[in-house]
Amino acid sequence: MSNAFTDDRLKEECGVLGIYTPEQDAARIAFFGLFALQHRGQESAGIAVSDGSRVRMHRGMGLVNQVFGPGELEQLPGHLAVGHTRYSTTGASVLRNAQPIYCQSQVGEIAVAHNGNLINARELRIELEAEGEHFETTNDSEIIARILIRNIEKGPEAAVREVMKRARGAYSCTALTPRCLIGFRDPSGIRPLVAGRHGDGYMIASETCAFGPVGGTPEWELDAGEMVIIDSNGMRISKGHQKEPGGMCLFEFIYFARPDSVMYETLLYSARERMGMQLAREHECDADIVVPVPDSGIPAALGYSKVSKIPFREGMTKSRYIHRTFIAPDQQLRELGVRMKLTPLIDHIKHQRVVLVDDSIVRGTTTKQIVKMMFDCGAREVHVRITAPPIKFPCFYGIDMASKGELASSRMTVDELCKEIGATSLGFLSEEGAVASVGRSTDNFCLACFNGKYPIPVPGDMTKLAFENPPVTGEMAAVVGGQPKLIRES
Numbered sequence: 079m080s081n082a083f084t085d086d087r088l089k090e091e092c093g094v095l096g097i098y099t100p101e102q103d104a105a106r107i108a109f110f111g112l113f114a115l116q117h118r119g120q121e122s123a124g125i126a127v128s129d130g131s132r133v134r135m136h137r138g139m140g141l142v143n144q145v146f147g148p149g150e151l152e153q154l155p156g157h158l159a160v161g162h163t164r165y166s167t168t169g170a171s172v173l174r175n176a177q178p179i180y181c182q183s184q185v186g187e188i189a190v191a192h193n194g195n196l197i198n199a200r201e202l203r204i205e206l207e208a209e210g211e212h213f214e215t216t217n218d219s220e221i222i223a224r225i226l227i228r229n230i231e232k233g234p235e236a237a238v239r240e241v242m243k244r245a246r247g248a249y250s251c252t253a254l255t256p257r258c259l260i261g262f263r264d265p266s267g268i269r270p271l272v273a274g275r276h277g278d279g280y281m282i283a284s285e286t287c288a289f290g291p292v293g294g295t296p297e298w299e300l301d302a303g304e305m306v307i308i309d310s311n312g313m314r315i316s317k318g319h320q321k322e323p324g325g326m327c328l329f330e331f332i333y334f335a336r337p338d339s340v341m342y343e344t345l346l347y348s349a350r351e352r353m354g355m356q357l358a359r360e361h362e363c364d365a366d367i368v369v370p371v372p373d374s375g376i377p378a379a380l381g382y383s384k385v386s387k388i389p390f391r392e393g394m395t396k397s398r399y400i401h402r403t404f405i406a407p408d409q410q411l412r413e414l415g416v417r418m419k420l421t422p423l424i425d426h427i428k429h430q431r432v433v434l435v436d437d438s439i440v441r442g443t444t445t446k447q448i449v450k451m452m453f454d455c456g457a458r459e460v461h462v463r464i465t466a467p468p469i470k471f472p473c474f475y476g477i478d479m480a481s482k483g484e485l486a487s488s489r490m491t492v493d494e495l496c497k498e499i500g501a502t503s504l505g506f507l508s509e510e511g512a513v514a515s516v517g518r519s520t521d522n523f524c525l526a527c528f529n530g531k532y533p534i535p536v537p538g539d540m541t542k543l544a545f546e547n548p549p550v551t552g553e554m555a556a557v558v559g560g561q562p563k564l565i566r567e568s
């Protein structure tokens with residue numbers, strides 16, 4: 079679902095979480111942990127828990143605080159929990175596809191929360207159906223859940239190894255059986271996953287920023303192809319599959335992850351500041367103020383200002399309360415476009431030569447609106463500086479951006495794009511500059527949307543709605559574990 083307010087920015091994919099605690103309040107901890115991962119997905123949220131014998135689950139459409147209240151949490155007693163916030167990349171944005179995904183068989187039950195995208199989902203689903211599996215959702219995460227449950231009798235390590243043997247693509251997952259919490263990361267390590275402690279228990283999350291608010295301490299950034307198993311014997315980390323080409327999505331560092339998260343032992347705020355510094359070295363300009371597009375552009379704009387010696391100045395404020403909405407705005411609101419989210423500080427902009435720092439250009443429509451807003455406020459010049467290389471190729475590993483033909487940098491040269499967005503000048507950070515700002519070598523990253531070198535080969539017919547047949551609407555049973563409860567999709 080595109081944002082209703084004509085925002086063409088990249089959409090984060092999903093956030094996952096896992097809690098193992100001695101008390102019966104894992105759902106409450108997961109609830110607060112999911113707040114810290116809300117930026118990774120706002121379409122649906124869910125928590126599954128286990129009290130040691132039975133798995134219960136609640137999930138729904140919307141933000142974490144729209145899906146859960148005290149009543150829902152009370153109905154989820156247990157010392158193990160997995161949680162999920164979703165932005166859909168495979169499968170429509172409907173309640174049936176909300177996560178965690180629950181699967182039951184004669185040998186047990188499992189709930190899985192997945193961040194990423196499988197690129198061999200179609201063939202795997204056909205294979206599994208031929209092996210007797212019946213699918214209830216249209217998203218690729220159920221494939222992971224079904225492989226796990228088919229193999230869980232052999233033990234969690236063996237079940238995860240089977241997933242890693244068969245599934246190709248990006249997947250960072252948390253999962254629970256009645257007595258065991260599991261976390262694992264795909265062999266290319268595209269999406270992040272970190273494990274740590276929570277009091278006398280343990281915690282797993284997409285990002286380190288989820289630990290602090292619930293009193294946890296992040297300790298182990300899982301390596302590509304690694305898994306963590308937590309049960310009554312404690313926590314053990316083991317290799318599930320040898321490392322394969324690829325690495326962390328560079329956009330996690332540029333934009334997706336929260337600036338207070340740490341990845342590759344680097345605070346993302348600092349990495350973004352260094353990207354801005356490098357951008358100033360690569361694309362100098364003569365201007366009066368450096369203005370960030372909030373919020374993600376702020377550390378980079380500070381970095382640009384530091385190196386260029388051009389003063390940093392806030393040029394717009396961002397509404398904190400406009401979220402993705404399931405109600406399309408009317409035409410009048412649509413025409414207001416980006417102003418629904420960003421309000422200019424006219425006195426700061428008027429008569430100024432502005433360096434406008436932002437994190438990416440996808441289709442170019444949002445940037446064009448922001449540049450126009452700057453000129454409408456009286457800016458004399460608007461020099462756009464982007465803290466990422468041009469996006470020329472679509473992502474198949476869990477980021478919803480656009481098809482190749484819709485990507486502005488795929489269709490236009492930098493000069494043509496500069497004219498298209500109406501800017502005075504335009505400069506992108508180089509691939510080398512972005513990578514060096516994180517402090518790791520190129521082979522630690524996925525850079526496919528910039529250079530077209532997909533570390534995991536992608537079939538030609540990949541689409542987000544690959545399994546939408548028949549289309550799904552309406553109501554779904556969303557609490558499992560014996561007593562399904564009907565939740566109406568809003």
Ligand code: SF4
Nearest residue numbers: 327328473524526527
């Ligand atoms: S293709 Fe781009 S957005 Fe997708 S995982 Fe790779 S770097 Fe990230």
